[in-house]
Amino acid sequence: MKRRITEIIFIFILSLTVIAALGFSIALQSFTIIDWWKPVAVCAILALPATVWIAKYFRRLTQSILVYLEYPVAYTFSFSILLVAFYSSNFFLSDHSTGYEYDAPVVKKYSQERKRTYKVGRSGYRETKYRVYIIEIEMNDGKTKKLEKPLREYNKIKRGGSVKMIVEDGLFKIPVIKPIPRIQKESNNKPN
Numbered sequence: 001m002k003r004r005i006t007e008i009i010f011i012f013i014l015s016l017t018v019i020a021a022l023g024f025s026i027a028l029q030s031f032t033i034i035d036w037w038k039p040v041a042v043c044a045i046l047a048l049p050a051t052v053w054i055a056k057y058f059r060r061l062t063q064s065i066l067v068y069l070e071y072p073v074a075y076t077f078s079f080s081i082l083l084v085a086f087y088s089s090n091f092f093l094s095d096h097s098t099g100y101e102y103d104a105p106v107v108k109k110y111s112q113e114r115k116r117t118y119k120v121g122r123s124g125y126r127e128t129k130y131r132v133y134i135i136e137i138e139m140n141d142g143k144t145k146k147l148e149k150p151l152r153e154y155n156k157i158k159r160g161g162s163v164k165m166i167v168e169d170g171l172f173k174i175p176v177i178k179p180i181p182r183i184q185k186e187s188n189n190k191p192n
Contacts (some may be wrong), residue, residue: 010061018077021084028087030147033139033167033175043082050078090170098169099178103162104137107144109154137163139175 029036055074111131118126133154136146149157157163166178 007061014073014077018080021080025080025083025087028084028091031091031177032087032170033143033145033177039083039086043079043086046082047075047079050082051075054078086172090172090174091176093171094168094176094178095171096168099166100168101180102140102165102167104139104145104165105162106135106157106159107138108136109157109159110134110136111154135163139167145177 029039051071051074054077055070058070058074111133113129113131116128116130118128120126131151133149133151134146135149135154135157136144138144147163164180166180167175168178170176
């Protein structure tokens, strides 16, 4: 009984780790100037040898539940960890000395309607619609990047205009978009 509870807790923590790693990877991908499939393909290939190594430890921890799912679970876990390691190290360990301010021309400007579903009661669902405002910019190497903007910033941007951003080389020499630091306005109230 105690072993069974330990296995269930392990599976729960493993699932949360995979979900958090994939979510963080998706969030950091929006700040990375590379096609999404390239890091996914590299991490998918690198996850294969890691799967064999990790599956040995999963076999010891979960002897009764994941007998047939050892390798798929180990592959999913190692893939998600490798992907979040790639994106986070490329973004957070970027070379600040290579940073430059870039005025990216706005190629396209549009909004998308998305749906969000809420559970209401035991068996009822309610669907609401909301809008996401997207601009498509062109980088100096010809690649385009889609950026979601809040409505306030979206309304200020004109098609054919430009958007200022700071671009740095990441750890793996893949460019990343860094947020522009906001300048604090000095107040007229001076201390006595």
